[in-house]
Amino acid sequence: MKDILLKVENLHASIGDKEILKGINLEVRRGEVHAIMGPNGSGKSTLSSVLAGNPAFTVTEGSATFHGLNLLDLAPENRSHEGLFLSFQYPIEIPGVSMVNFMRAAVNAKRKYFNEPAMSATDFLKMMRQKRAVVELDNKLASRSVNEGFSGGEKKRNEIFQMAVLEPQLSILDETDSGLDIDALRIVSSGVNKLKTEENATIVITHYQRLLDYIKPDFVHVLYKGRIVKTGGPELALELEEKGYDWIKEEIDNKF
Amino acid sequence: MSNSLEQYLNLYRDLSATVDQGSAPALNRLRGEAFDVLSGTRLPNRSDEGFEKTSIDDMFAPDFGLNISRINIPVDLAASFRCDVPNLSTLMGVVANDKFIPTDTLLRNLPEGVTVMSLTKAAIERPDEIAQAYGSVAPITNPGVALNTLFAQDGVYIRIGRGVRIDKPIQIVNIFSSATPLMAARRVLIVAEEDSQANILFCDHSRNDGSKYLSSQVVEIILHRGAAVQYFDIEESSADTSRYCQMFVDQHEASSFKSNSSTLLNGSTRNEFNVNINGQHCSTGLYGMAIASNKQHIDNSSNVVHCAPRSTSNQLFKYVLDDNASGAFEGNIEVTPNAPFTEAYQSNNNIIASTDARMYTKPQLLIYNDEVKCSHGATTGQLNAEALFYMQARGIPQAEARTMLMQAFMIDVINTVTLESLRDRLRHLVEKRFDNTLACPTCKGC
Numbered sequence: 095m096k097d098i099l100l101k102v103e104n105l106h107a108s109i110g111d112k113e114i115l116k117g118i119n120l121e122v123r124r125g126e127v128h129a130i131m132g133p134n135g136s137g138k139s140t141l142s143s144v145l146a147g148n149p150a151f152t153v154t155e156g157s158a159t160f161h162g163l164n165l166l167d168l169a170p171e172n173r174s175h176e177g178l179f180l181s182f183q184y185p186i187e188i189p190g191v192s193m194v195n196f197m198r199a200a201v202n203a204k205r206k207y208f209n210e211p212a213m214s215a216t217d218f219l220k221m222m223r224q225k226r227a228v229v230e231l232d233n234k235l236a237s238r239s240v241n242e243g244f245s246g247g248e249k250k251r252n253e254i255f256q257m258a259v260l261e262p263q264l265s266i267l268d269e270t271d272s273g274l275d276i277d278a279l280r281i282v283s284s285g286v287n288k289l290k291t292e293e294n295a296t297i298v299i300t301h302y303q304r305l306l307d308y309i310k311p312d313f314v315h316v317l318y319k320g321r322i323v324k325t326g327g328p329e330l331a332l333e334l335e336e337k338g339y340d341w342i343k344e345e346i347d348n349k350f
Numbered sequence: 351m352s353n354s355l356e357q358y359l360n361l362y363r364d365l366s367a368t369v370d371q372g373s374a375p376a377l378n379r380l381r382g383e384a385f386d387v388l389s390g391t392r393l394p395n396r397s398d399e400g401f402e403k404t405s406i407d408d409m410f411a412p413d414f415g416l417n418i419s420r421i422n423i424p425v426d427l428a429a430s431f432r433c434d435v436p437n438l439s440t441l442m443g444v445v446a447n448d449k450f451i452p453t454d455t456l457l458r459n460l461p462e463g464v465t466v467m468s469l470t471k472a473a474i475e476r477p478d479e480i481a482q483a484y485g486s487v488a489p490i491t492n493p494g495v496a497l498n499t500l501f502a503q504d505g506v507y508i509r510i511g512r513g514v515r516i517d518k519p520i521q522i523v524n525i526f527s528s529a530t531p532l533m534a535a536r537r538v539l540i541v542a543e544e545d546s547q548a549n550i551l552f553c554d555h556s557r558n559d560g561s562k563y564l565s566s567q568v569v570e571i572i573l574h575r576g577a578a579v580q581y582f583d584i585e586e587s588s589a590d591t592s593r594y595c596q597m598f599v600d601q602h603e604a605s606s607f608k609s610n611s612s613t614l615l616n617g618s619t620r621n622e623f624n625v626n627i628n629g630q631h632c633s634t635g636l637y638g639m640a641i642a643s644n645k646q647h648i649d650n651s652s653n654v655v656h657c658a659p660r661s662t663s664n665q666l667f668k669y670v671l672d673d674n675a676s677g678a679f680e681g682n683i684e685v686t687p688n689a690p691f692t693e694a695y696q697s698n699n700n701i702i703a704s705t706d707a708r709m710y711t712k713p714q715l716l717i718y719n720d721e722v723k724c725s726h727g728a729t730t731g732q733l734n735a736e737a738l739f740y741m742q743a744r745g746i747p748q749a750e751a752r753t754m755l756m757q758a759f760m761i762d763v764i765n766t767v768t769l770e771s772l773r774d775r776l777r778h779l780v781e782k783r784f785d786n787t788l789a790c791p792t793c794k795g796c
């Protein structure tokens with residue numbers, strides 16, 4: 095078996111006085127694909143935000159270890175440098191910051207973190223071109239401000255483009271499929287598959303089985319009311335698609 | 351309450367002959383009247399409307415020296431030329447403290463129909479021309495103007511002849527350099543004749559860190575019919591520099607005036623922009639960018655008066671305030687009964703980047719007829735936390751992400767500069783400013 099890349103234990107997190115994550119346990123090994131599903135508002139995005147270090151949330155209990163590092167101790171930028179990537183459910187528009195400057199700052203910050211010199215302008219532009227090809231991202235978008243005026247689908251493509259540039263060890267894709275048309279879904283998921291290796295891992299958050307037809311999960315988890323309440327293989331996603339969440343909700347709500 | 355004018359009035363009483371001697375009759379002509387005005391008034395302080403956050407009285411209270419005897423103060427001009435705008439060749443003159451010094455290139459390359467010279471020299475060589483324009487736009491009843499008029503012995507005279515359009519920007523470098531505290535009464539007179547066109551760039555620098563400086567600057571600009579002037583002003587002075595700059599603009603029919611003022615480094619600054627639109631089909635743009643940290647104080651005050659129909663004015667002022675910095679903006683638009691079909695817009699947007707920075711804003715509209723389109727608005731907020739997290743999540747360190755967001759916030763003001771080389775230059779300066787690598791006293795890399 096491969097090494098453990100991410101180990102989350104009894105993770106609790108709140109926003110203000112409201113506890114949203116109520117004891118998450120999750121273990122992800124290199125080479126694995128995990129799918130997280132669950133009803134709206136169950137805490138999927140919160141989990142990904144907390145792992146990425148969003149200061150809006152407070153961790154009140156538990157731990158997260160990322161290839162041996164105490165993840166929760168790291169600043170968000172260092173989590174990124176160490177190989178964590180979050181594809182946002184709602185990518186942020188940043189008017190006035192060009193895509194190029196944004197990516198250059200990201201790439202060079204990572205190089206600096208590993209004591210490498212900044213990338214030359216030529217090499218950088220060459221890399222941008224190559225990585226854009228992974229998700230067939232229009233060149234026009236690259237010259238605009240970050241996500242500004244991008245369509246919903248273009249924003250998602252842009253996320254995977256950034257993932258391609260940063261070459262993370264663990265990618266968390268938060269509803270990357272929502273807003274994508276059928277062709278884009280194929281392009282984006284094949285992009286994700288191209289970036290897949292034996293050494294990295296992916297957590298896919300989705301509501302739909304159809305994404306999992308493209309990105310095949312090894313494990314499927316159901317997150318409900320801030321806990322992972324069920325874990326299974328790919329067949330669990332099919333079952334959920336067919337039956338919805340009511341049967342799980344009932345099971346859980348009766349238990350607690 | 352103390353009256354800071356006392357020392358200036360005494361000084362003038364004692365040395366009026368010396369003041370006149372160091373100047374020219376066309377400028378001396380108004381000193382008596384200025385003296386009378388000042389004898390019956392005081393400089394505005396914070397109890398006066400429009401000066402709530404900046405006391406001019408306090409600014410002028412310390413005992414700065416004035417170089418009335420025109421003693422030659424050595425100024426390292428070579429250093430100021432490093433402030434030249436790369437990739438932008440300009441026609442450059444220097445105002446060393448309060449003395450105009452042309453550069454050789456300026457003297458050699460001035461196109462036909464363009465005057466850029468010492469105001470005093472012009473007053474001697476072309477007395478009628480100066481007498482007609484000098485003091486015709488800036489009201490001497492205004493205490494700041496009166497004080498400037500009382501002591502201004504030299505200045506800059508720019509005249510663009512009828513129909514002359516110059517591509518090359520005219521650049522004036524205001525430079526303070528003195529081992530002892532110094533006040534400079536700077537005066538600028540710009541006349542753009544009919545259908546002329548020019549870009550004029552001012553930049554303020556202070557040398558000898560630690561010397562206290564006070565600049566009193568009055569700028570008069572007359573745009574005749576169809577003239578187009580873009581006026582740029584970049585202050586990169588020092589924490590020990592106070593600046594009181596009053597601009598008065600008189601726009602005639604179909605003229606277009608754009609002012610773009612950036613305060614990047616300073617101590618305490620009060621800029622006043624007064625534009626009277628006296629003809630139809632004029633366009634006016636007042637744009638300002640204020641970046642302040644430490645204890646910098648920046649106060650911009652605008653007053654656009656529409657006196658004729660069918661003209662458009664636009665104002666946009668943006669501030670980023672960090673540390674203990676303070677900012678103030680007061681914007682006035684007045685649309686007189688004679689100015690139907692006016693379009694006038696104003697907005698002021700600010701970012702407070704620290705818990706101790708303070709912003710005071712007061713947008714005002716006075717509309718005296720119904721046929722107008724006007725709007726004004728002000729916002730003050732913090733850096734977008736979501737954008738900050740998004741950038742950090744991509745590996746951009748927080749400090750750098752903040753800098754990038756502040757820079758981005760200023761982009762629309764920077765983009766109002768249509769001269770590409772200057773726009774690039776300004777963008778670069780702003781970037782350096784946010785990086786804290788913009789340090790003027792040595793002019794390194796600026």
Ligand SMILES: Nc1ncnc2c1ncn2[C@@H]1O[C@H](COP(=O)(O)OP(=O)(O)OP(=O)(O)O)[C@@H](O)[C@H]1O
Nearest residue numbers: 109114132133134135136137138139140141150183
């Ligand atoms: N900034 C916030 N302030 C207050 N409550 C929040 C905030 N962010 C999330 N929540 C709440 O936390 C809960 C979990 O939200 P989260 O976005 O993690 O759900 P989700 O599982 O990703 O849902 P979806 O499937 O709709 O994306 C919800 O009840 C939501 O309203």
Ligand SMILES: [Mg+2]
Nearest residue numbers: 138139140183
């Ligand atoms: Mg979500």
